[in-house]
Amino acid sequence: MPEVVGVGASPKRKEDLRFVTGHGNYVADIKRPNMSFGVFLRSPHAHALIRSIDTSEALEQPGVKAVFTGEDMKADNVGGLPVGWGISGKDGNPMKEPPHPPIALGKVRYVGDAVAFVVAETVEQAEAAAELIEVDYETLPHVVGAVEALQPGAPQIYDEVPGNLCCDWDLGDCAAVDAAFETATHVTSIDLVNQRLVGNPMEPRAAIGEYDAANGQHTLWTTSQFPHVVRLLMGEMVLGIPQHKLRVVAPDVGGGFGVKQFHYAEEAVVTWAATKLGGAVKWVCQRSEGFISDAHGRDHVTQAELALDTDGKFLAMRVRTYANMGGYLSTFGPNIPTNLYAPLLSGVYVIPSIYCEVKVVFTNTVPVDAYRGAGRPEATFVVERLVDTAALEMGIDKFEIRKRNMIPTESYPYQTPVLVEYDSGDPLGCLERSMELADVAGFAERRSASEANGKYRGLGVSTYVEACGLAPSRLAGQLGARGGLYESANVRVHPSGAVTVLIGTHNHGQGHETTFAQIVSERLGVPFENIDIVFGDTDKVQFGMGTYGSRSLVVGGSALNKASDKIILKGRKIAAHQFEAALEDVIFEKGEFSVSGTDKKKSFPEIAGAAYVPFDFPLETLEPGLEEQAFYDPVNFTYPGGAHICEVEIDPDTGVVRLDRYTAVDDVGTIINPMIVEGQLQGGIVQGVGQALFEHGVYDEQSGQLLSGSFMDYCMPRADNFPDFTIKPHSTTCTHTPMGVKGCGECGTIGSPAAVINAVVDALRPLGVSHVDMPASPNRIWNIINNSGARAAAE
Amino acid sequence: MTITFTLNDRSVTVDVEPSTLVSELLRDTLELTGTHVGCDTSQCGACVIHLNGESVKSCTLLAGSVDGQELRTVEGLAGGTDDLHPMQVAFRDNHGLQCGFCTPGMLMSSIDLVNRNPDPTEEEVREWLEGNICRCTGYQNIVKSVIAGAQALRDASRGDDHA
Numbered sequence: 001m002p003e004v005v006g007v008g009a010s011p012k013r014k015e016d017l018r019f020v021t022g023h024g025n026y027v028a029d030i031k032r033p034n035m036s037f038g039v040f041l042r043s044p045h046a047h048a049l050i051r052s053i054d055t056s057e058a059l060e061q062p063g064v065k066a067v068f069t070g071e072d073m074k075a076d077n078v079g080g081l082p083v084g085w086g087i088s089g090k091d092g093n094p095m096k097e098p099p100h101p102p103i104a105l106g107k108v109r110y111v112g113d114a115v116a117f118v119v120a121e122t123v124e125q126a127e128a129a130a131e132l133i134e135v136d137y138e139t140l141p142h143v144v145g146a147v148e149a150l151q152p153g154a155p156q157i158y159d160e161v162p163g164n165l166c167c168d169w170d171l172g173d174c175a176a177v178d179a180a181f182e183t184a185t186h187v188t189s190i191d192l193v194n195q196r197l198v199g200n201p202m203e204p205r206a207a208i209g210e211y212d213a214a215n216g217q218h219t220l221w222t223t224s225q226f227p228h229v230v231r232l233l234m235g236e237m238v239l240g241i242p243q244h245k246l247r248v249v250a251p252d253v254g255g256g257f258g259v260k261q262f263h264y265a266e267e268a269v270v271t272w273a274a275t276k277l278g279g280a281v282k283w284v285c286q287r288s289e290g291f292i293s294d295a296h297g298r299d300h301v302t303q304a305e306l307a308l309d310t311d312g313k314f315l316a317m318r319v320r321t322y323a324n325m326g327g328y329l330s331t332f333g334p335n336i337p338t339n340l341y342a343p344l345l346s347g348v349y350v351i352p353s354i355y356c357e358v359k360v361v362f363t364n365t366v367p368v369d370a371y372r373g374a375g376r377p378e379a380t381f382v383v384e385r386l387v388d389t390a391a392l393e394m395g396i397d398k399f400e401i402r403k404r405n406m407i408p409t410e411s412y413p414y415q416t417p418v419l420v421e422y423d424s425g426d427p428l429g430c431l432e433r434s435m436e437l438a439d440v441a442g443f444a445e446r447r448s449a450s451e452a453n454g455k456y457r458g459l460g461v462s463t464y465v466e467a468c469g470l471a472p473s474r475l476a477g478q479l480g481a482r483g484g485l486y487e488s489a490n491v492r493v494h495p496s497g498a499v500t501v502l503i504g505t506h507n508h509g510q511g512h513e514t515t516f517a518q519i520v521s522e523r524l525g526v527p528f529e530n531i532d533i534v535f536g537d538t539d540k541v542q543f544g545m546g547t548y549g550s551r552s553l554v555v556g557g558s559a560l561n562k563a564s565d566k567i568i569l570k571g572r573k574i575a576a577h578q579f580e581a582a583l584e585d586v587i588f589e590k591g592e593f594s595v596s597g598t599d600k601k602k603s604f605p606e607i608a609g610a611a612y613v614p615f616d617f618p619l620e621t622l623e624p625g626l627e628e629q630a631f632y633d634p635v636n637f638t639y640p641g642g643a644h645i646c647e648v649e650i651d652p653d654t655g656v657v658r659l660d661r662y663t664a665v666d667d668v669g670t671i672i673n674p675m676i677v678e679g680q681l682q683g684g685i686v687q688g689v690g691q692a693l694f695e696h697g698v699y700d701e702q703s704g705q706l707l708s709g710s711f712m713d714y715c716m717p718r719a720d721n722f723p724d725f726t727i728k729p730h731s732t733t734c735t736h737t738p739m740g741v742k743g744c745g746e747c748g749t750i751g752s753p754a755a756v757i758n759a760v761v762d763a764l765r766p767l768g769v770s771h772v773d774m775p776a777s778p779n780r781i782w783n784i785i786n787n788s789g790a791r792a793a794a795e
Numbered sequence: 796m797t798i799t800f801t802l803n804d805r806s807v808t809v810d811v812e813p814s815t816l817v818s819e820l821l822r823d824t825l826e827l828t829g830t831h832v833g834c835d836t837s838q839c840g841a842c843v844i845h846l847n848g849e850s851v852k853s854c855t856l857l858a859g860s861v862d863g864q865e866l867r868t869v870e871g872l873a874g875g876t877d878d879l880h881p882m883q884v885a886f887r888d889n890h891g892l893q894c895g896f897c898t899p900g901m902l903m904s905s906i907d908l909v910n911r912n913p914d915p916t917e918e919e920v921r922e923w924l925e926g927n928i929c930r931c932t933g934y935q936n937i938v939k940s941v942i943a944g945a946q947a948l949r950d951a952s953r954g955d956d957h958a
Contacts, residue, residue, distance in 0.1 A: 021879070022827070022869035026831070201894070202833045203896040711836050711838035712838060719934040720921040720922050724938075
């Protein structure tokens with residue numbers, strides 16, 4: 001019997017049947033008629049002039065259809081890749097925004113920069129031909145670090161960007177912070193590196209361009225989190241294809257994490273190449289190629305200071321960050337270390353004044369952009385390492401200092417000194433619950449047991465606040481956004497009462513087909529199995545901004561809720577006509593229209609049927625049919641938050657940090673599907689722990705090469721690195737989203753790095769260690785232990 | 796070269812190049828795209844299939860070497876969408892997947908584990924899956940799924956004994 005499955009239930013996911021049977025439809029799986037294959041020749045140099053490119057031999061190879069260079073695209077008036085968010089510096093001037101050609105023009109700026117695109121009948125033919133392209137490079141000095149790139153005499157990456165400084169940005173009241181530091185009894189200062197990460201969704205990127213000359217129609221299949229935005233950016237700004245002649249399809253996508261929320265050069269190149277050659281052109285990224293062409297994440301160098309009074313109360317915070325942008329600006333690159341970073345520096349604390357300056361810098365590395373959390377994990381790491389270090393220096397318990405400075409629940413809504421106003425939250429409740437669940441009281445005993453075994457044990461805590469569903473459009477526009485930040489949903493009720501939802505978000509693991517169906521099932525009383533969610537195709541879905549920044553439920557779900565309201569209102573109008581009752585007397589509850597105080601009832605399918613067979617229908621005042629659309633533009637961000645507690649055990653013989661216990665208590669607002677929320681947190685925590693313990697995109701300063709450029713060298717978190725986690729919700733209701741939801745996709749990644757590093761530092765505190773940079777790899781930890789002198793003394 | 800092998804219980808004869816990998820043969824020639832390719836260094840495990848009942852990474856196996864052998868892919872696990880393998884059911888029931896890209900490899904590796912060790916501990920499952928990378932789930936629900944799948948298979952085999 002088909003049933004309503006509503007808010008709070010955890011049904012089996014609708015999307016899983018196709019995935020467990022091997023019937024997912026990913027871009028690499030797609031074959032098109034008359035399809036050829038393309039490969040990119042990429043720069044082996046970090047920084048070089050291109051003197052000439054000789055493609056003649058490659059063009060003579062069997063099966064080769066074309067070899068394209070940047071000059072070919074330029075000659076065809078192809079534009080540069082646009083930046084979706086422009087920022088302005090302290091001086092009010094806009095950031096430096098040099099052109100970003102899809103294939104390099106005259107110069108390469110990082111190892112991996114595309115130099116040519118070869119199209120052939122098979123991949124093997126294209127690969128063989130690519131090796132025969134002769135590129136005459138004149139290598140130039142390069143620089144890979146943001147701090148180094150600002151030094152006088154550093155190699156100049158762009159003639160038009162003096163000193164490689166894209167933007168010198170700030171936020172906050174510098175004078176107030178300076179004054180507060182004057183009055184402080186204690187100042188804690190730390191230097192941090194938030195290392196470069198490679199997002200590595202398990203599905204490598206892929207793109208297929210196709211051109212139907214008879215209809216003038218272009219199609220792009222791409223591994224994207226936001227097909228409509230790709231259509232807009234690529235169509236309007238890069239290739240000059242009118243929106244109605246370009247279809248962008250992002251079918252099943254194997255993980256995104258931000259890596260797939262940018263408009264990439266390869267998308268434009270395959271679409272353009274297909275137009276030149278006819279038929280379809282397919283490119284599938286190799287993993288090693290992805291390491292040097294997917295946008296990277298993080299890569300901050302930060303100096304931070306916290307001023308405290310005698311009681312350990314926070315007075316002010318001062319932060320200076322150097323943010324590495326890589327060789328070009330990626331779609332949202334400059335926005336991440338600025339607008340998504342500094343406004344989160346208040347954390348869950350009362351800090352009367354905060355000043356943050358960020359130097360946004362070009363280097364000869366892969367472009368850096370959003371990666372799960374995007375600015376917010378970096379901010380949380382700064383805040384929570386500062387707080388922990390201050391506690392240690394002032395001799396205050398790490399939990400006590402946090403409690404003493406937390407925003408009291410009754411102070412919400414809370415205006416921070418850095419733009420944002422938190423609508424709701426209960427940080428103290430989260431912290432206290434996490435302390436119980438983590439058995440903090442029993443830690444001393446566990447530490448003694450570890451010590452008896454010759455191991456170091458540490459306990460670390462991190463609180464966090466996150467900002468989801470970037471909004472509202474008007475404010476974002478003032479901050480430099482070049483597009484809206486709303487979402488759209490269309491609810492199409494069929495004559496049978498079954499529902500198809502067309503929504504502008506994109507599902508690539510988050511379970512939208514299930515969660516969104518639960519919302520409709522709850523609101524309209526339609527059985528869960530009678531609801532399908534359609535996404536990822538610009539020819540089907542009206543419009544959408546896609547999925548990033550934990551926005552899908554918060555913004556997309558709210559649009560869906562709003563469209564459902566419209567369906568209910570129209571249904572009530574139809575029912576009122578049939579009941580010969582006043583509209584205000586018709587109520588809709590549990591899938592049934594009725595008139596209060598009477599036995600008149602109509603089921604949702606009956607009213608849906610009447611909408612399409614309008615014999616007994618108010619045709620004079622109402623159109624037939626039952627389909628409604630809503631666009632929802634949020635009034636504010638949402639602010640999930642929480643407290644994470646981590647316990648590690650370190651083996652001094654190997655330097656291995658073993659994660660022994662992990663407890664997370666998170667305030668994600670109303671929970672639609674508890675199973676999916678917990679899954680998001682589990683995965684997010686592992687990604688954050690991956691940053692804390694394993695992952696590092698390492699550039700060699702001498703050669704400019706990415707040293708950790710494969711899964712052999714870049715340490716991905718694996719199943720045997722983790723225990724089971726304890727994850728519990730502690731929700732307050734968002735005051736401004738229609739369902740009280742806050743979002744949960746990035747919470748785990750935001751809360752965990754500081755919790756883990758605080759635990760590692762706590763474990764090594766007996767050795768006099770006060771800071772450990774990420775990742776706390778065996779090599780790094782073994783060296784710390786063995787260079788501390790403590791070990792030699794003990795033996 | 797021409798090879799003949801058994802694929803998901805059916806005999807297949809096909810021409811391949813000496814350099815063709817089994818992952819390429821399955822995906823490109825035979826259009827069985829459930830076997831995924833997530834890396835080029837044999838690290839990720841998305842391409843795991845069964846060769847004569849044991850899990851192998853199909854991206855490191857030359858097509859020429861499977862002549863006369865028996866292969867099974869994720870498409871060959873279920874009798875139909877309403878007749879799933881117990882491990883497929885367990886992954887669905889326990890939210891053992893999110894984006895689904897690593898899932899075919901996870902399933903094939905897990906079934907091999909349970910064939911060898913019908914009652915694995917959580918630690919044994921975690922160690923066995925060390926060669927399968929998942930970026931979404933954090934592994935906890937995959938481990939839970941494998942343990943549930945193992946339990947279901949044990950229950951089924953007890954049922955068979957009674958029958």
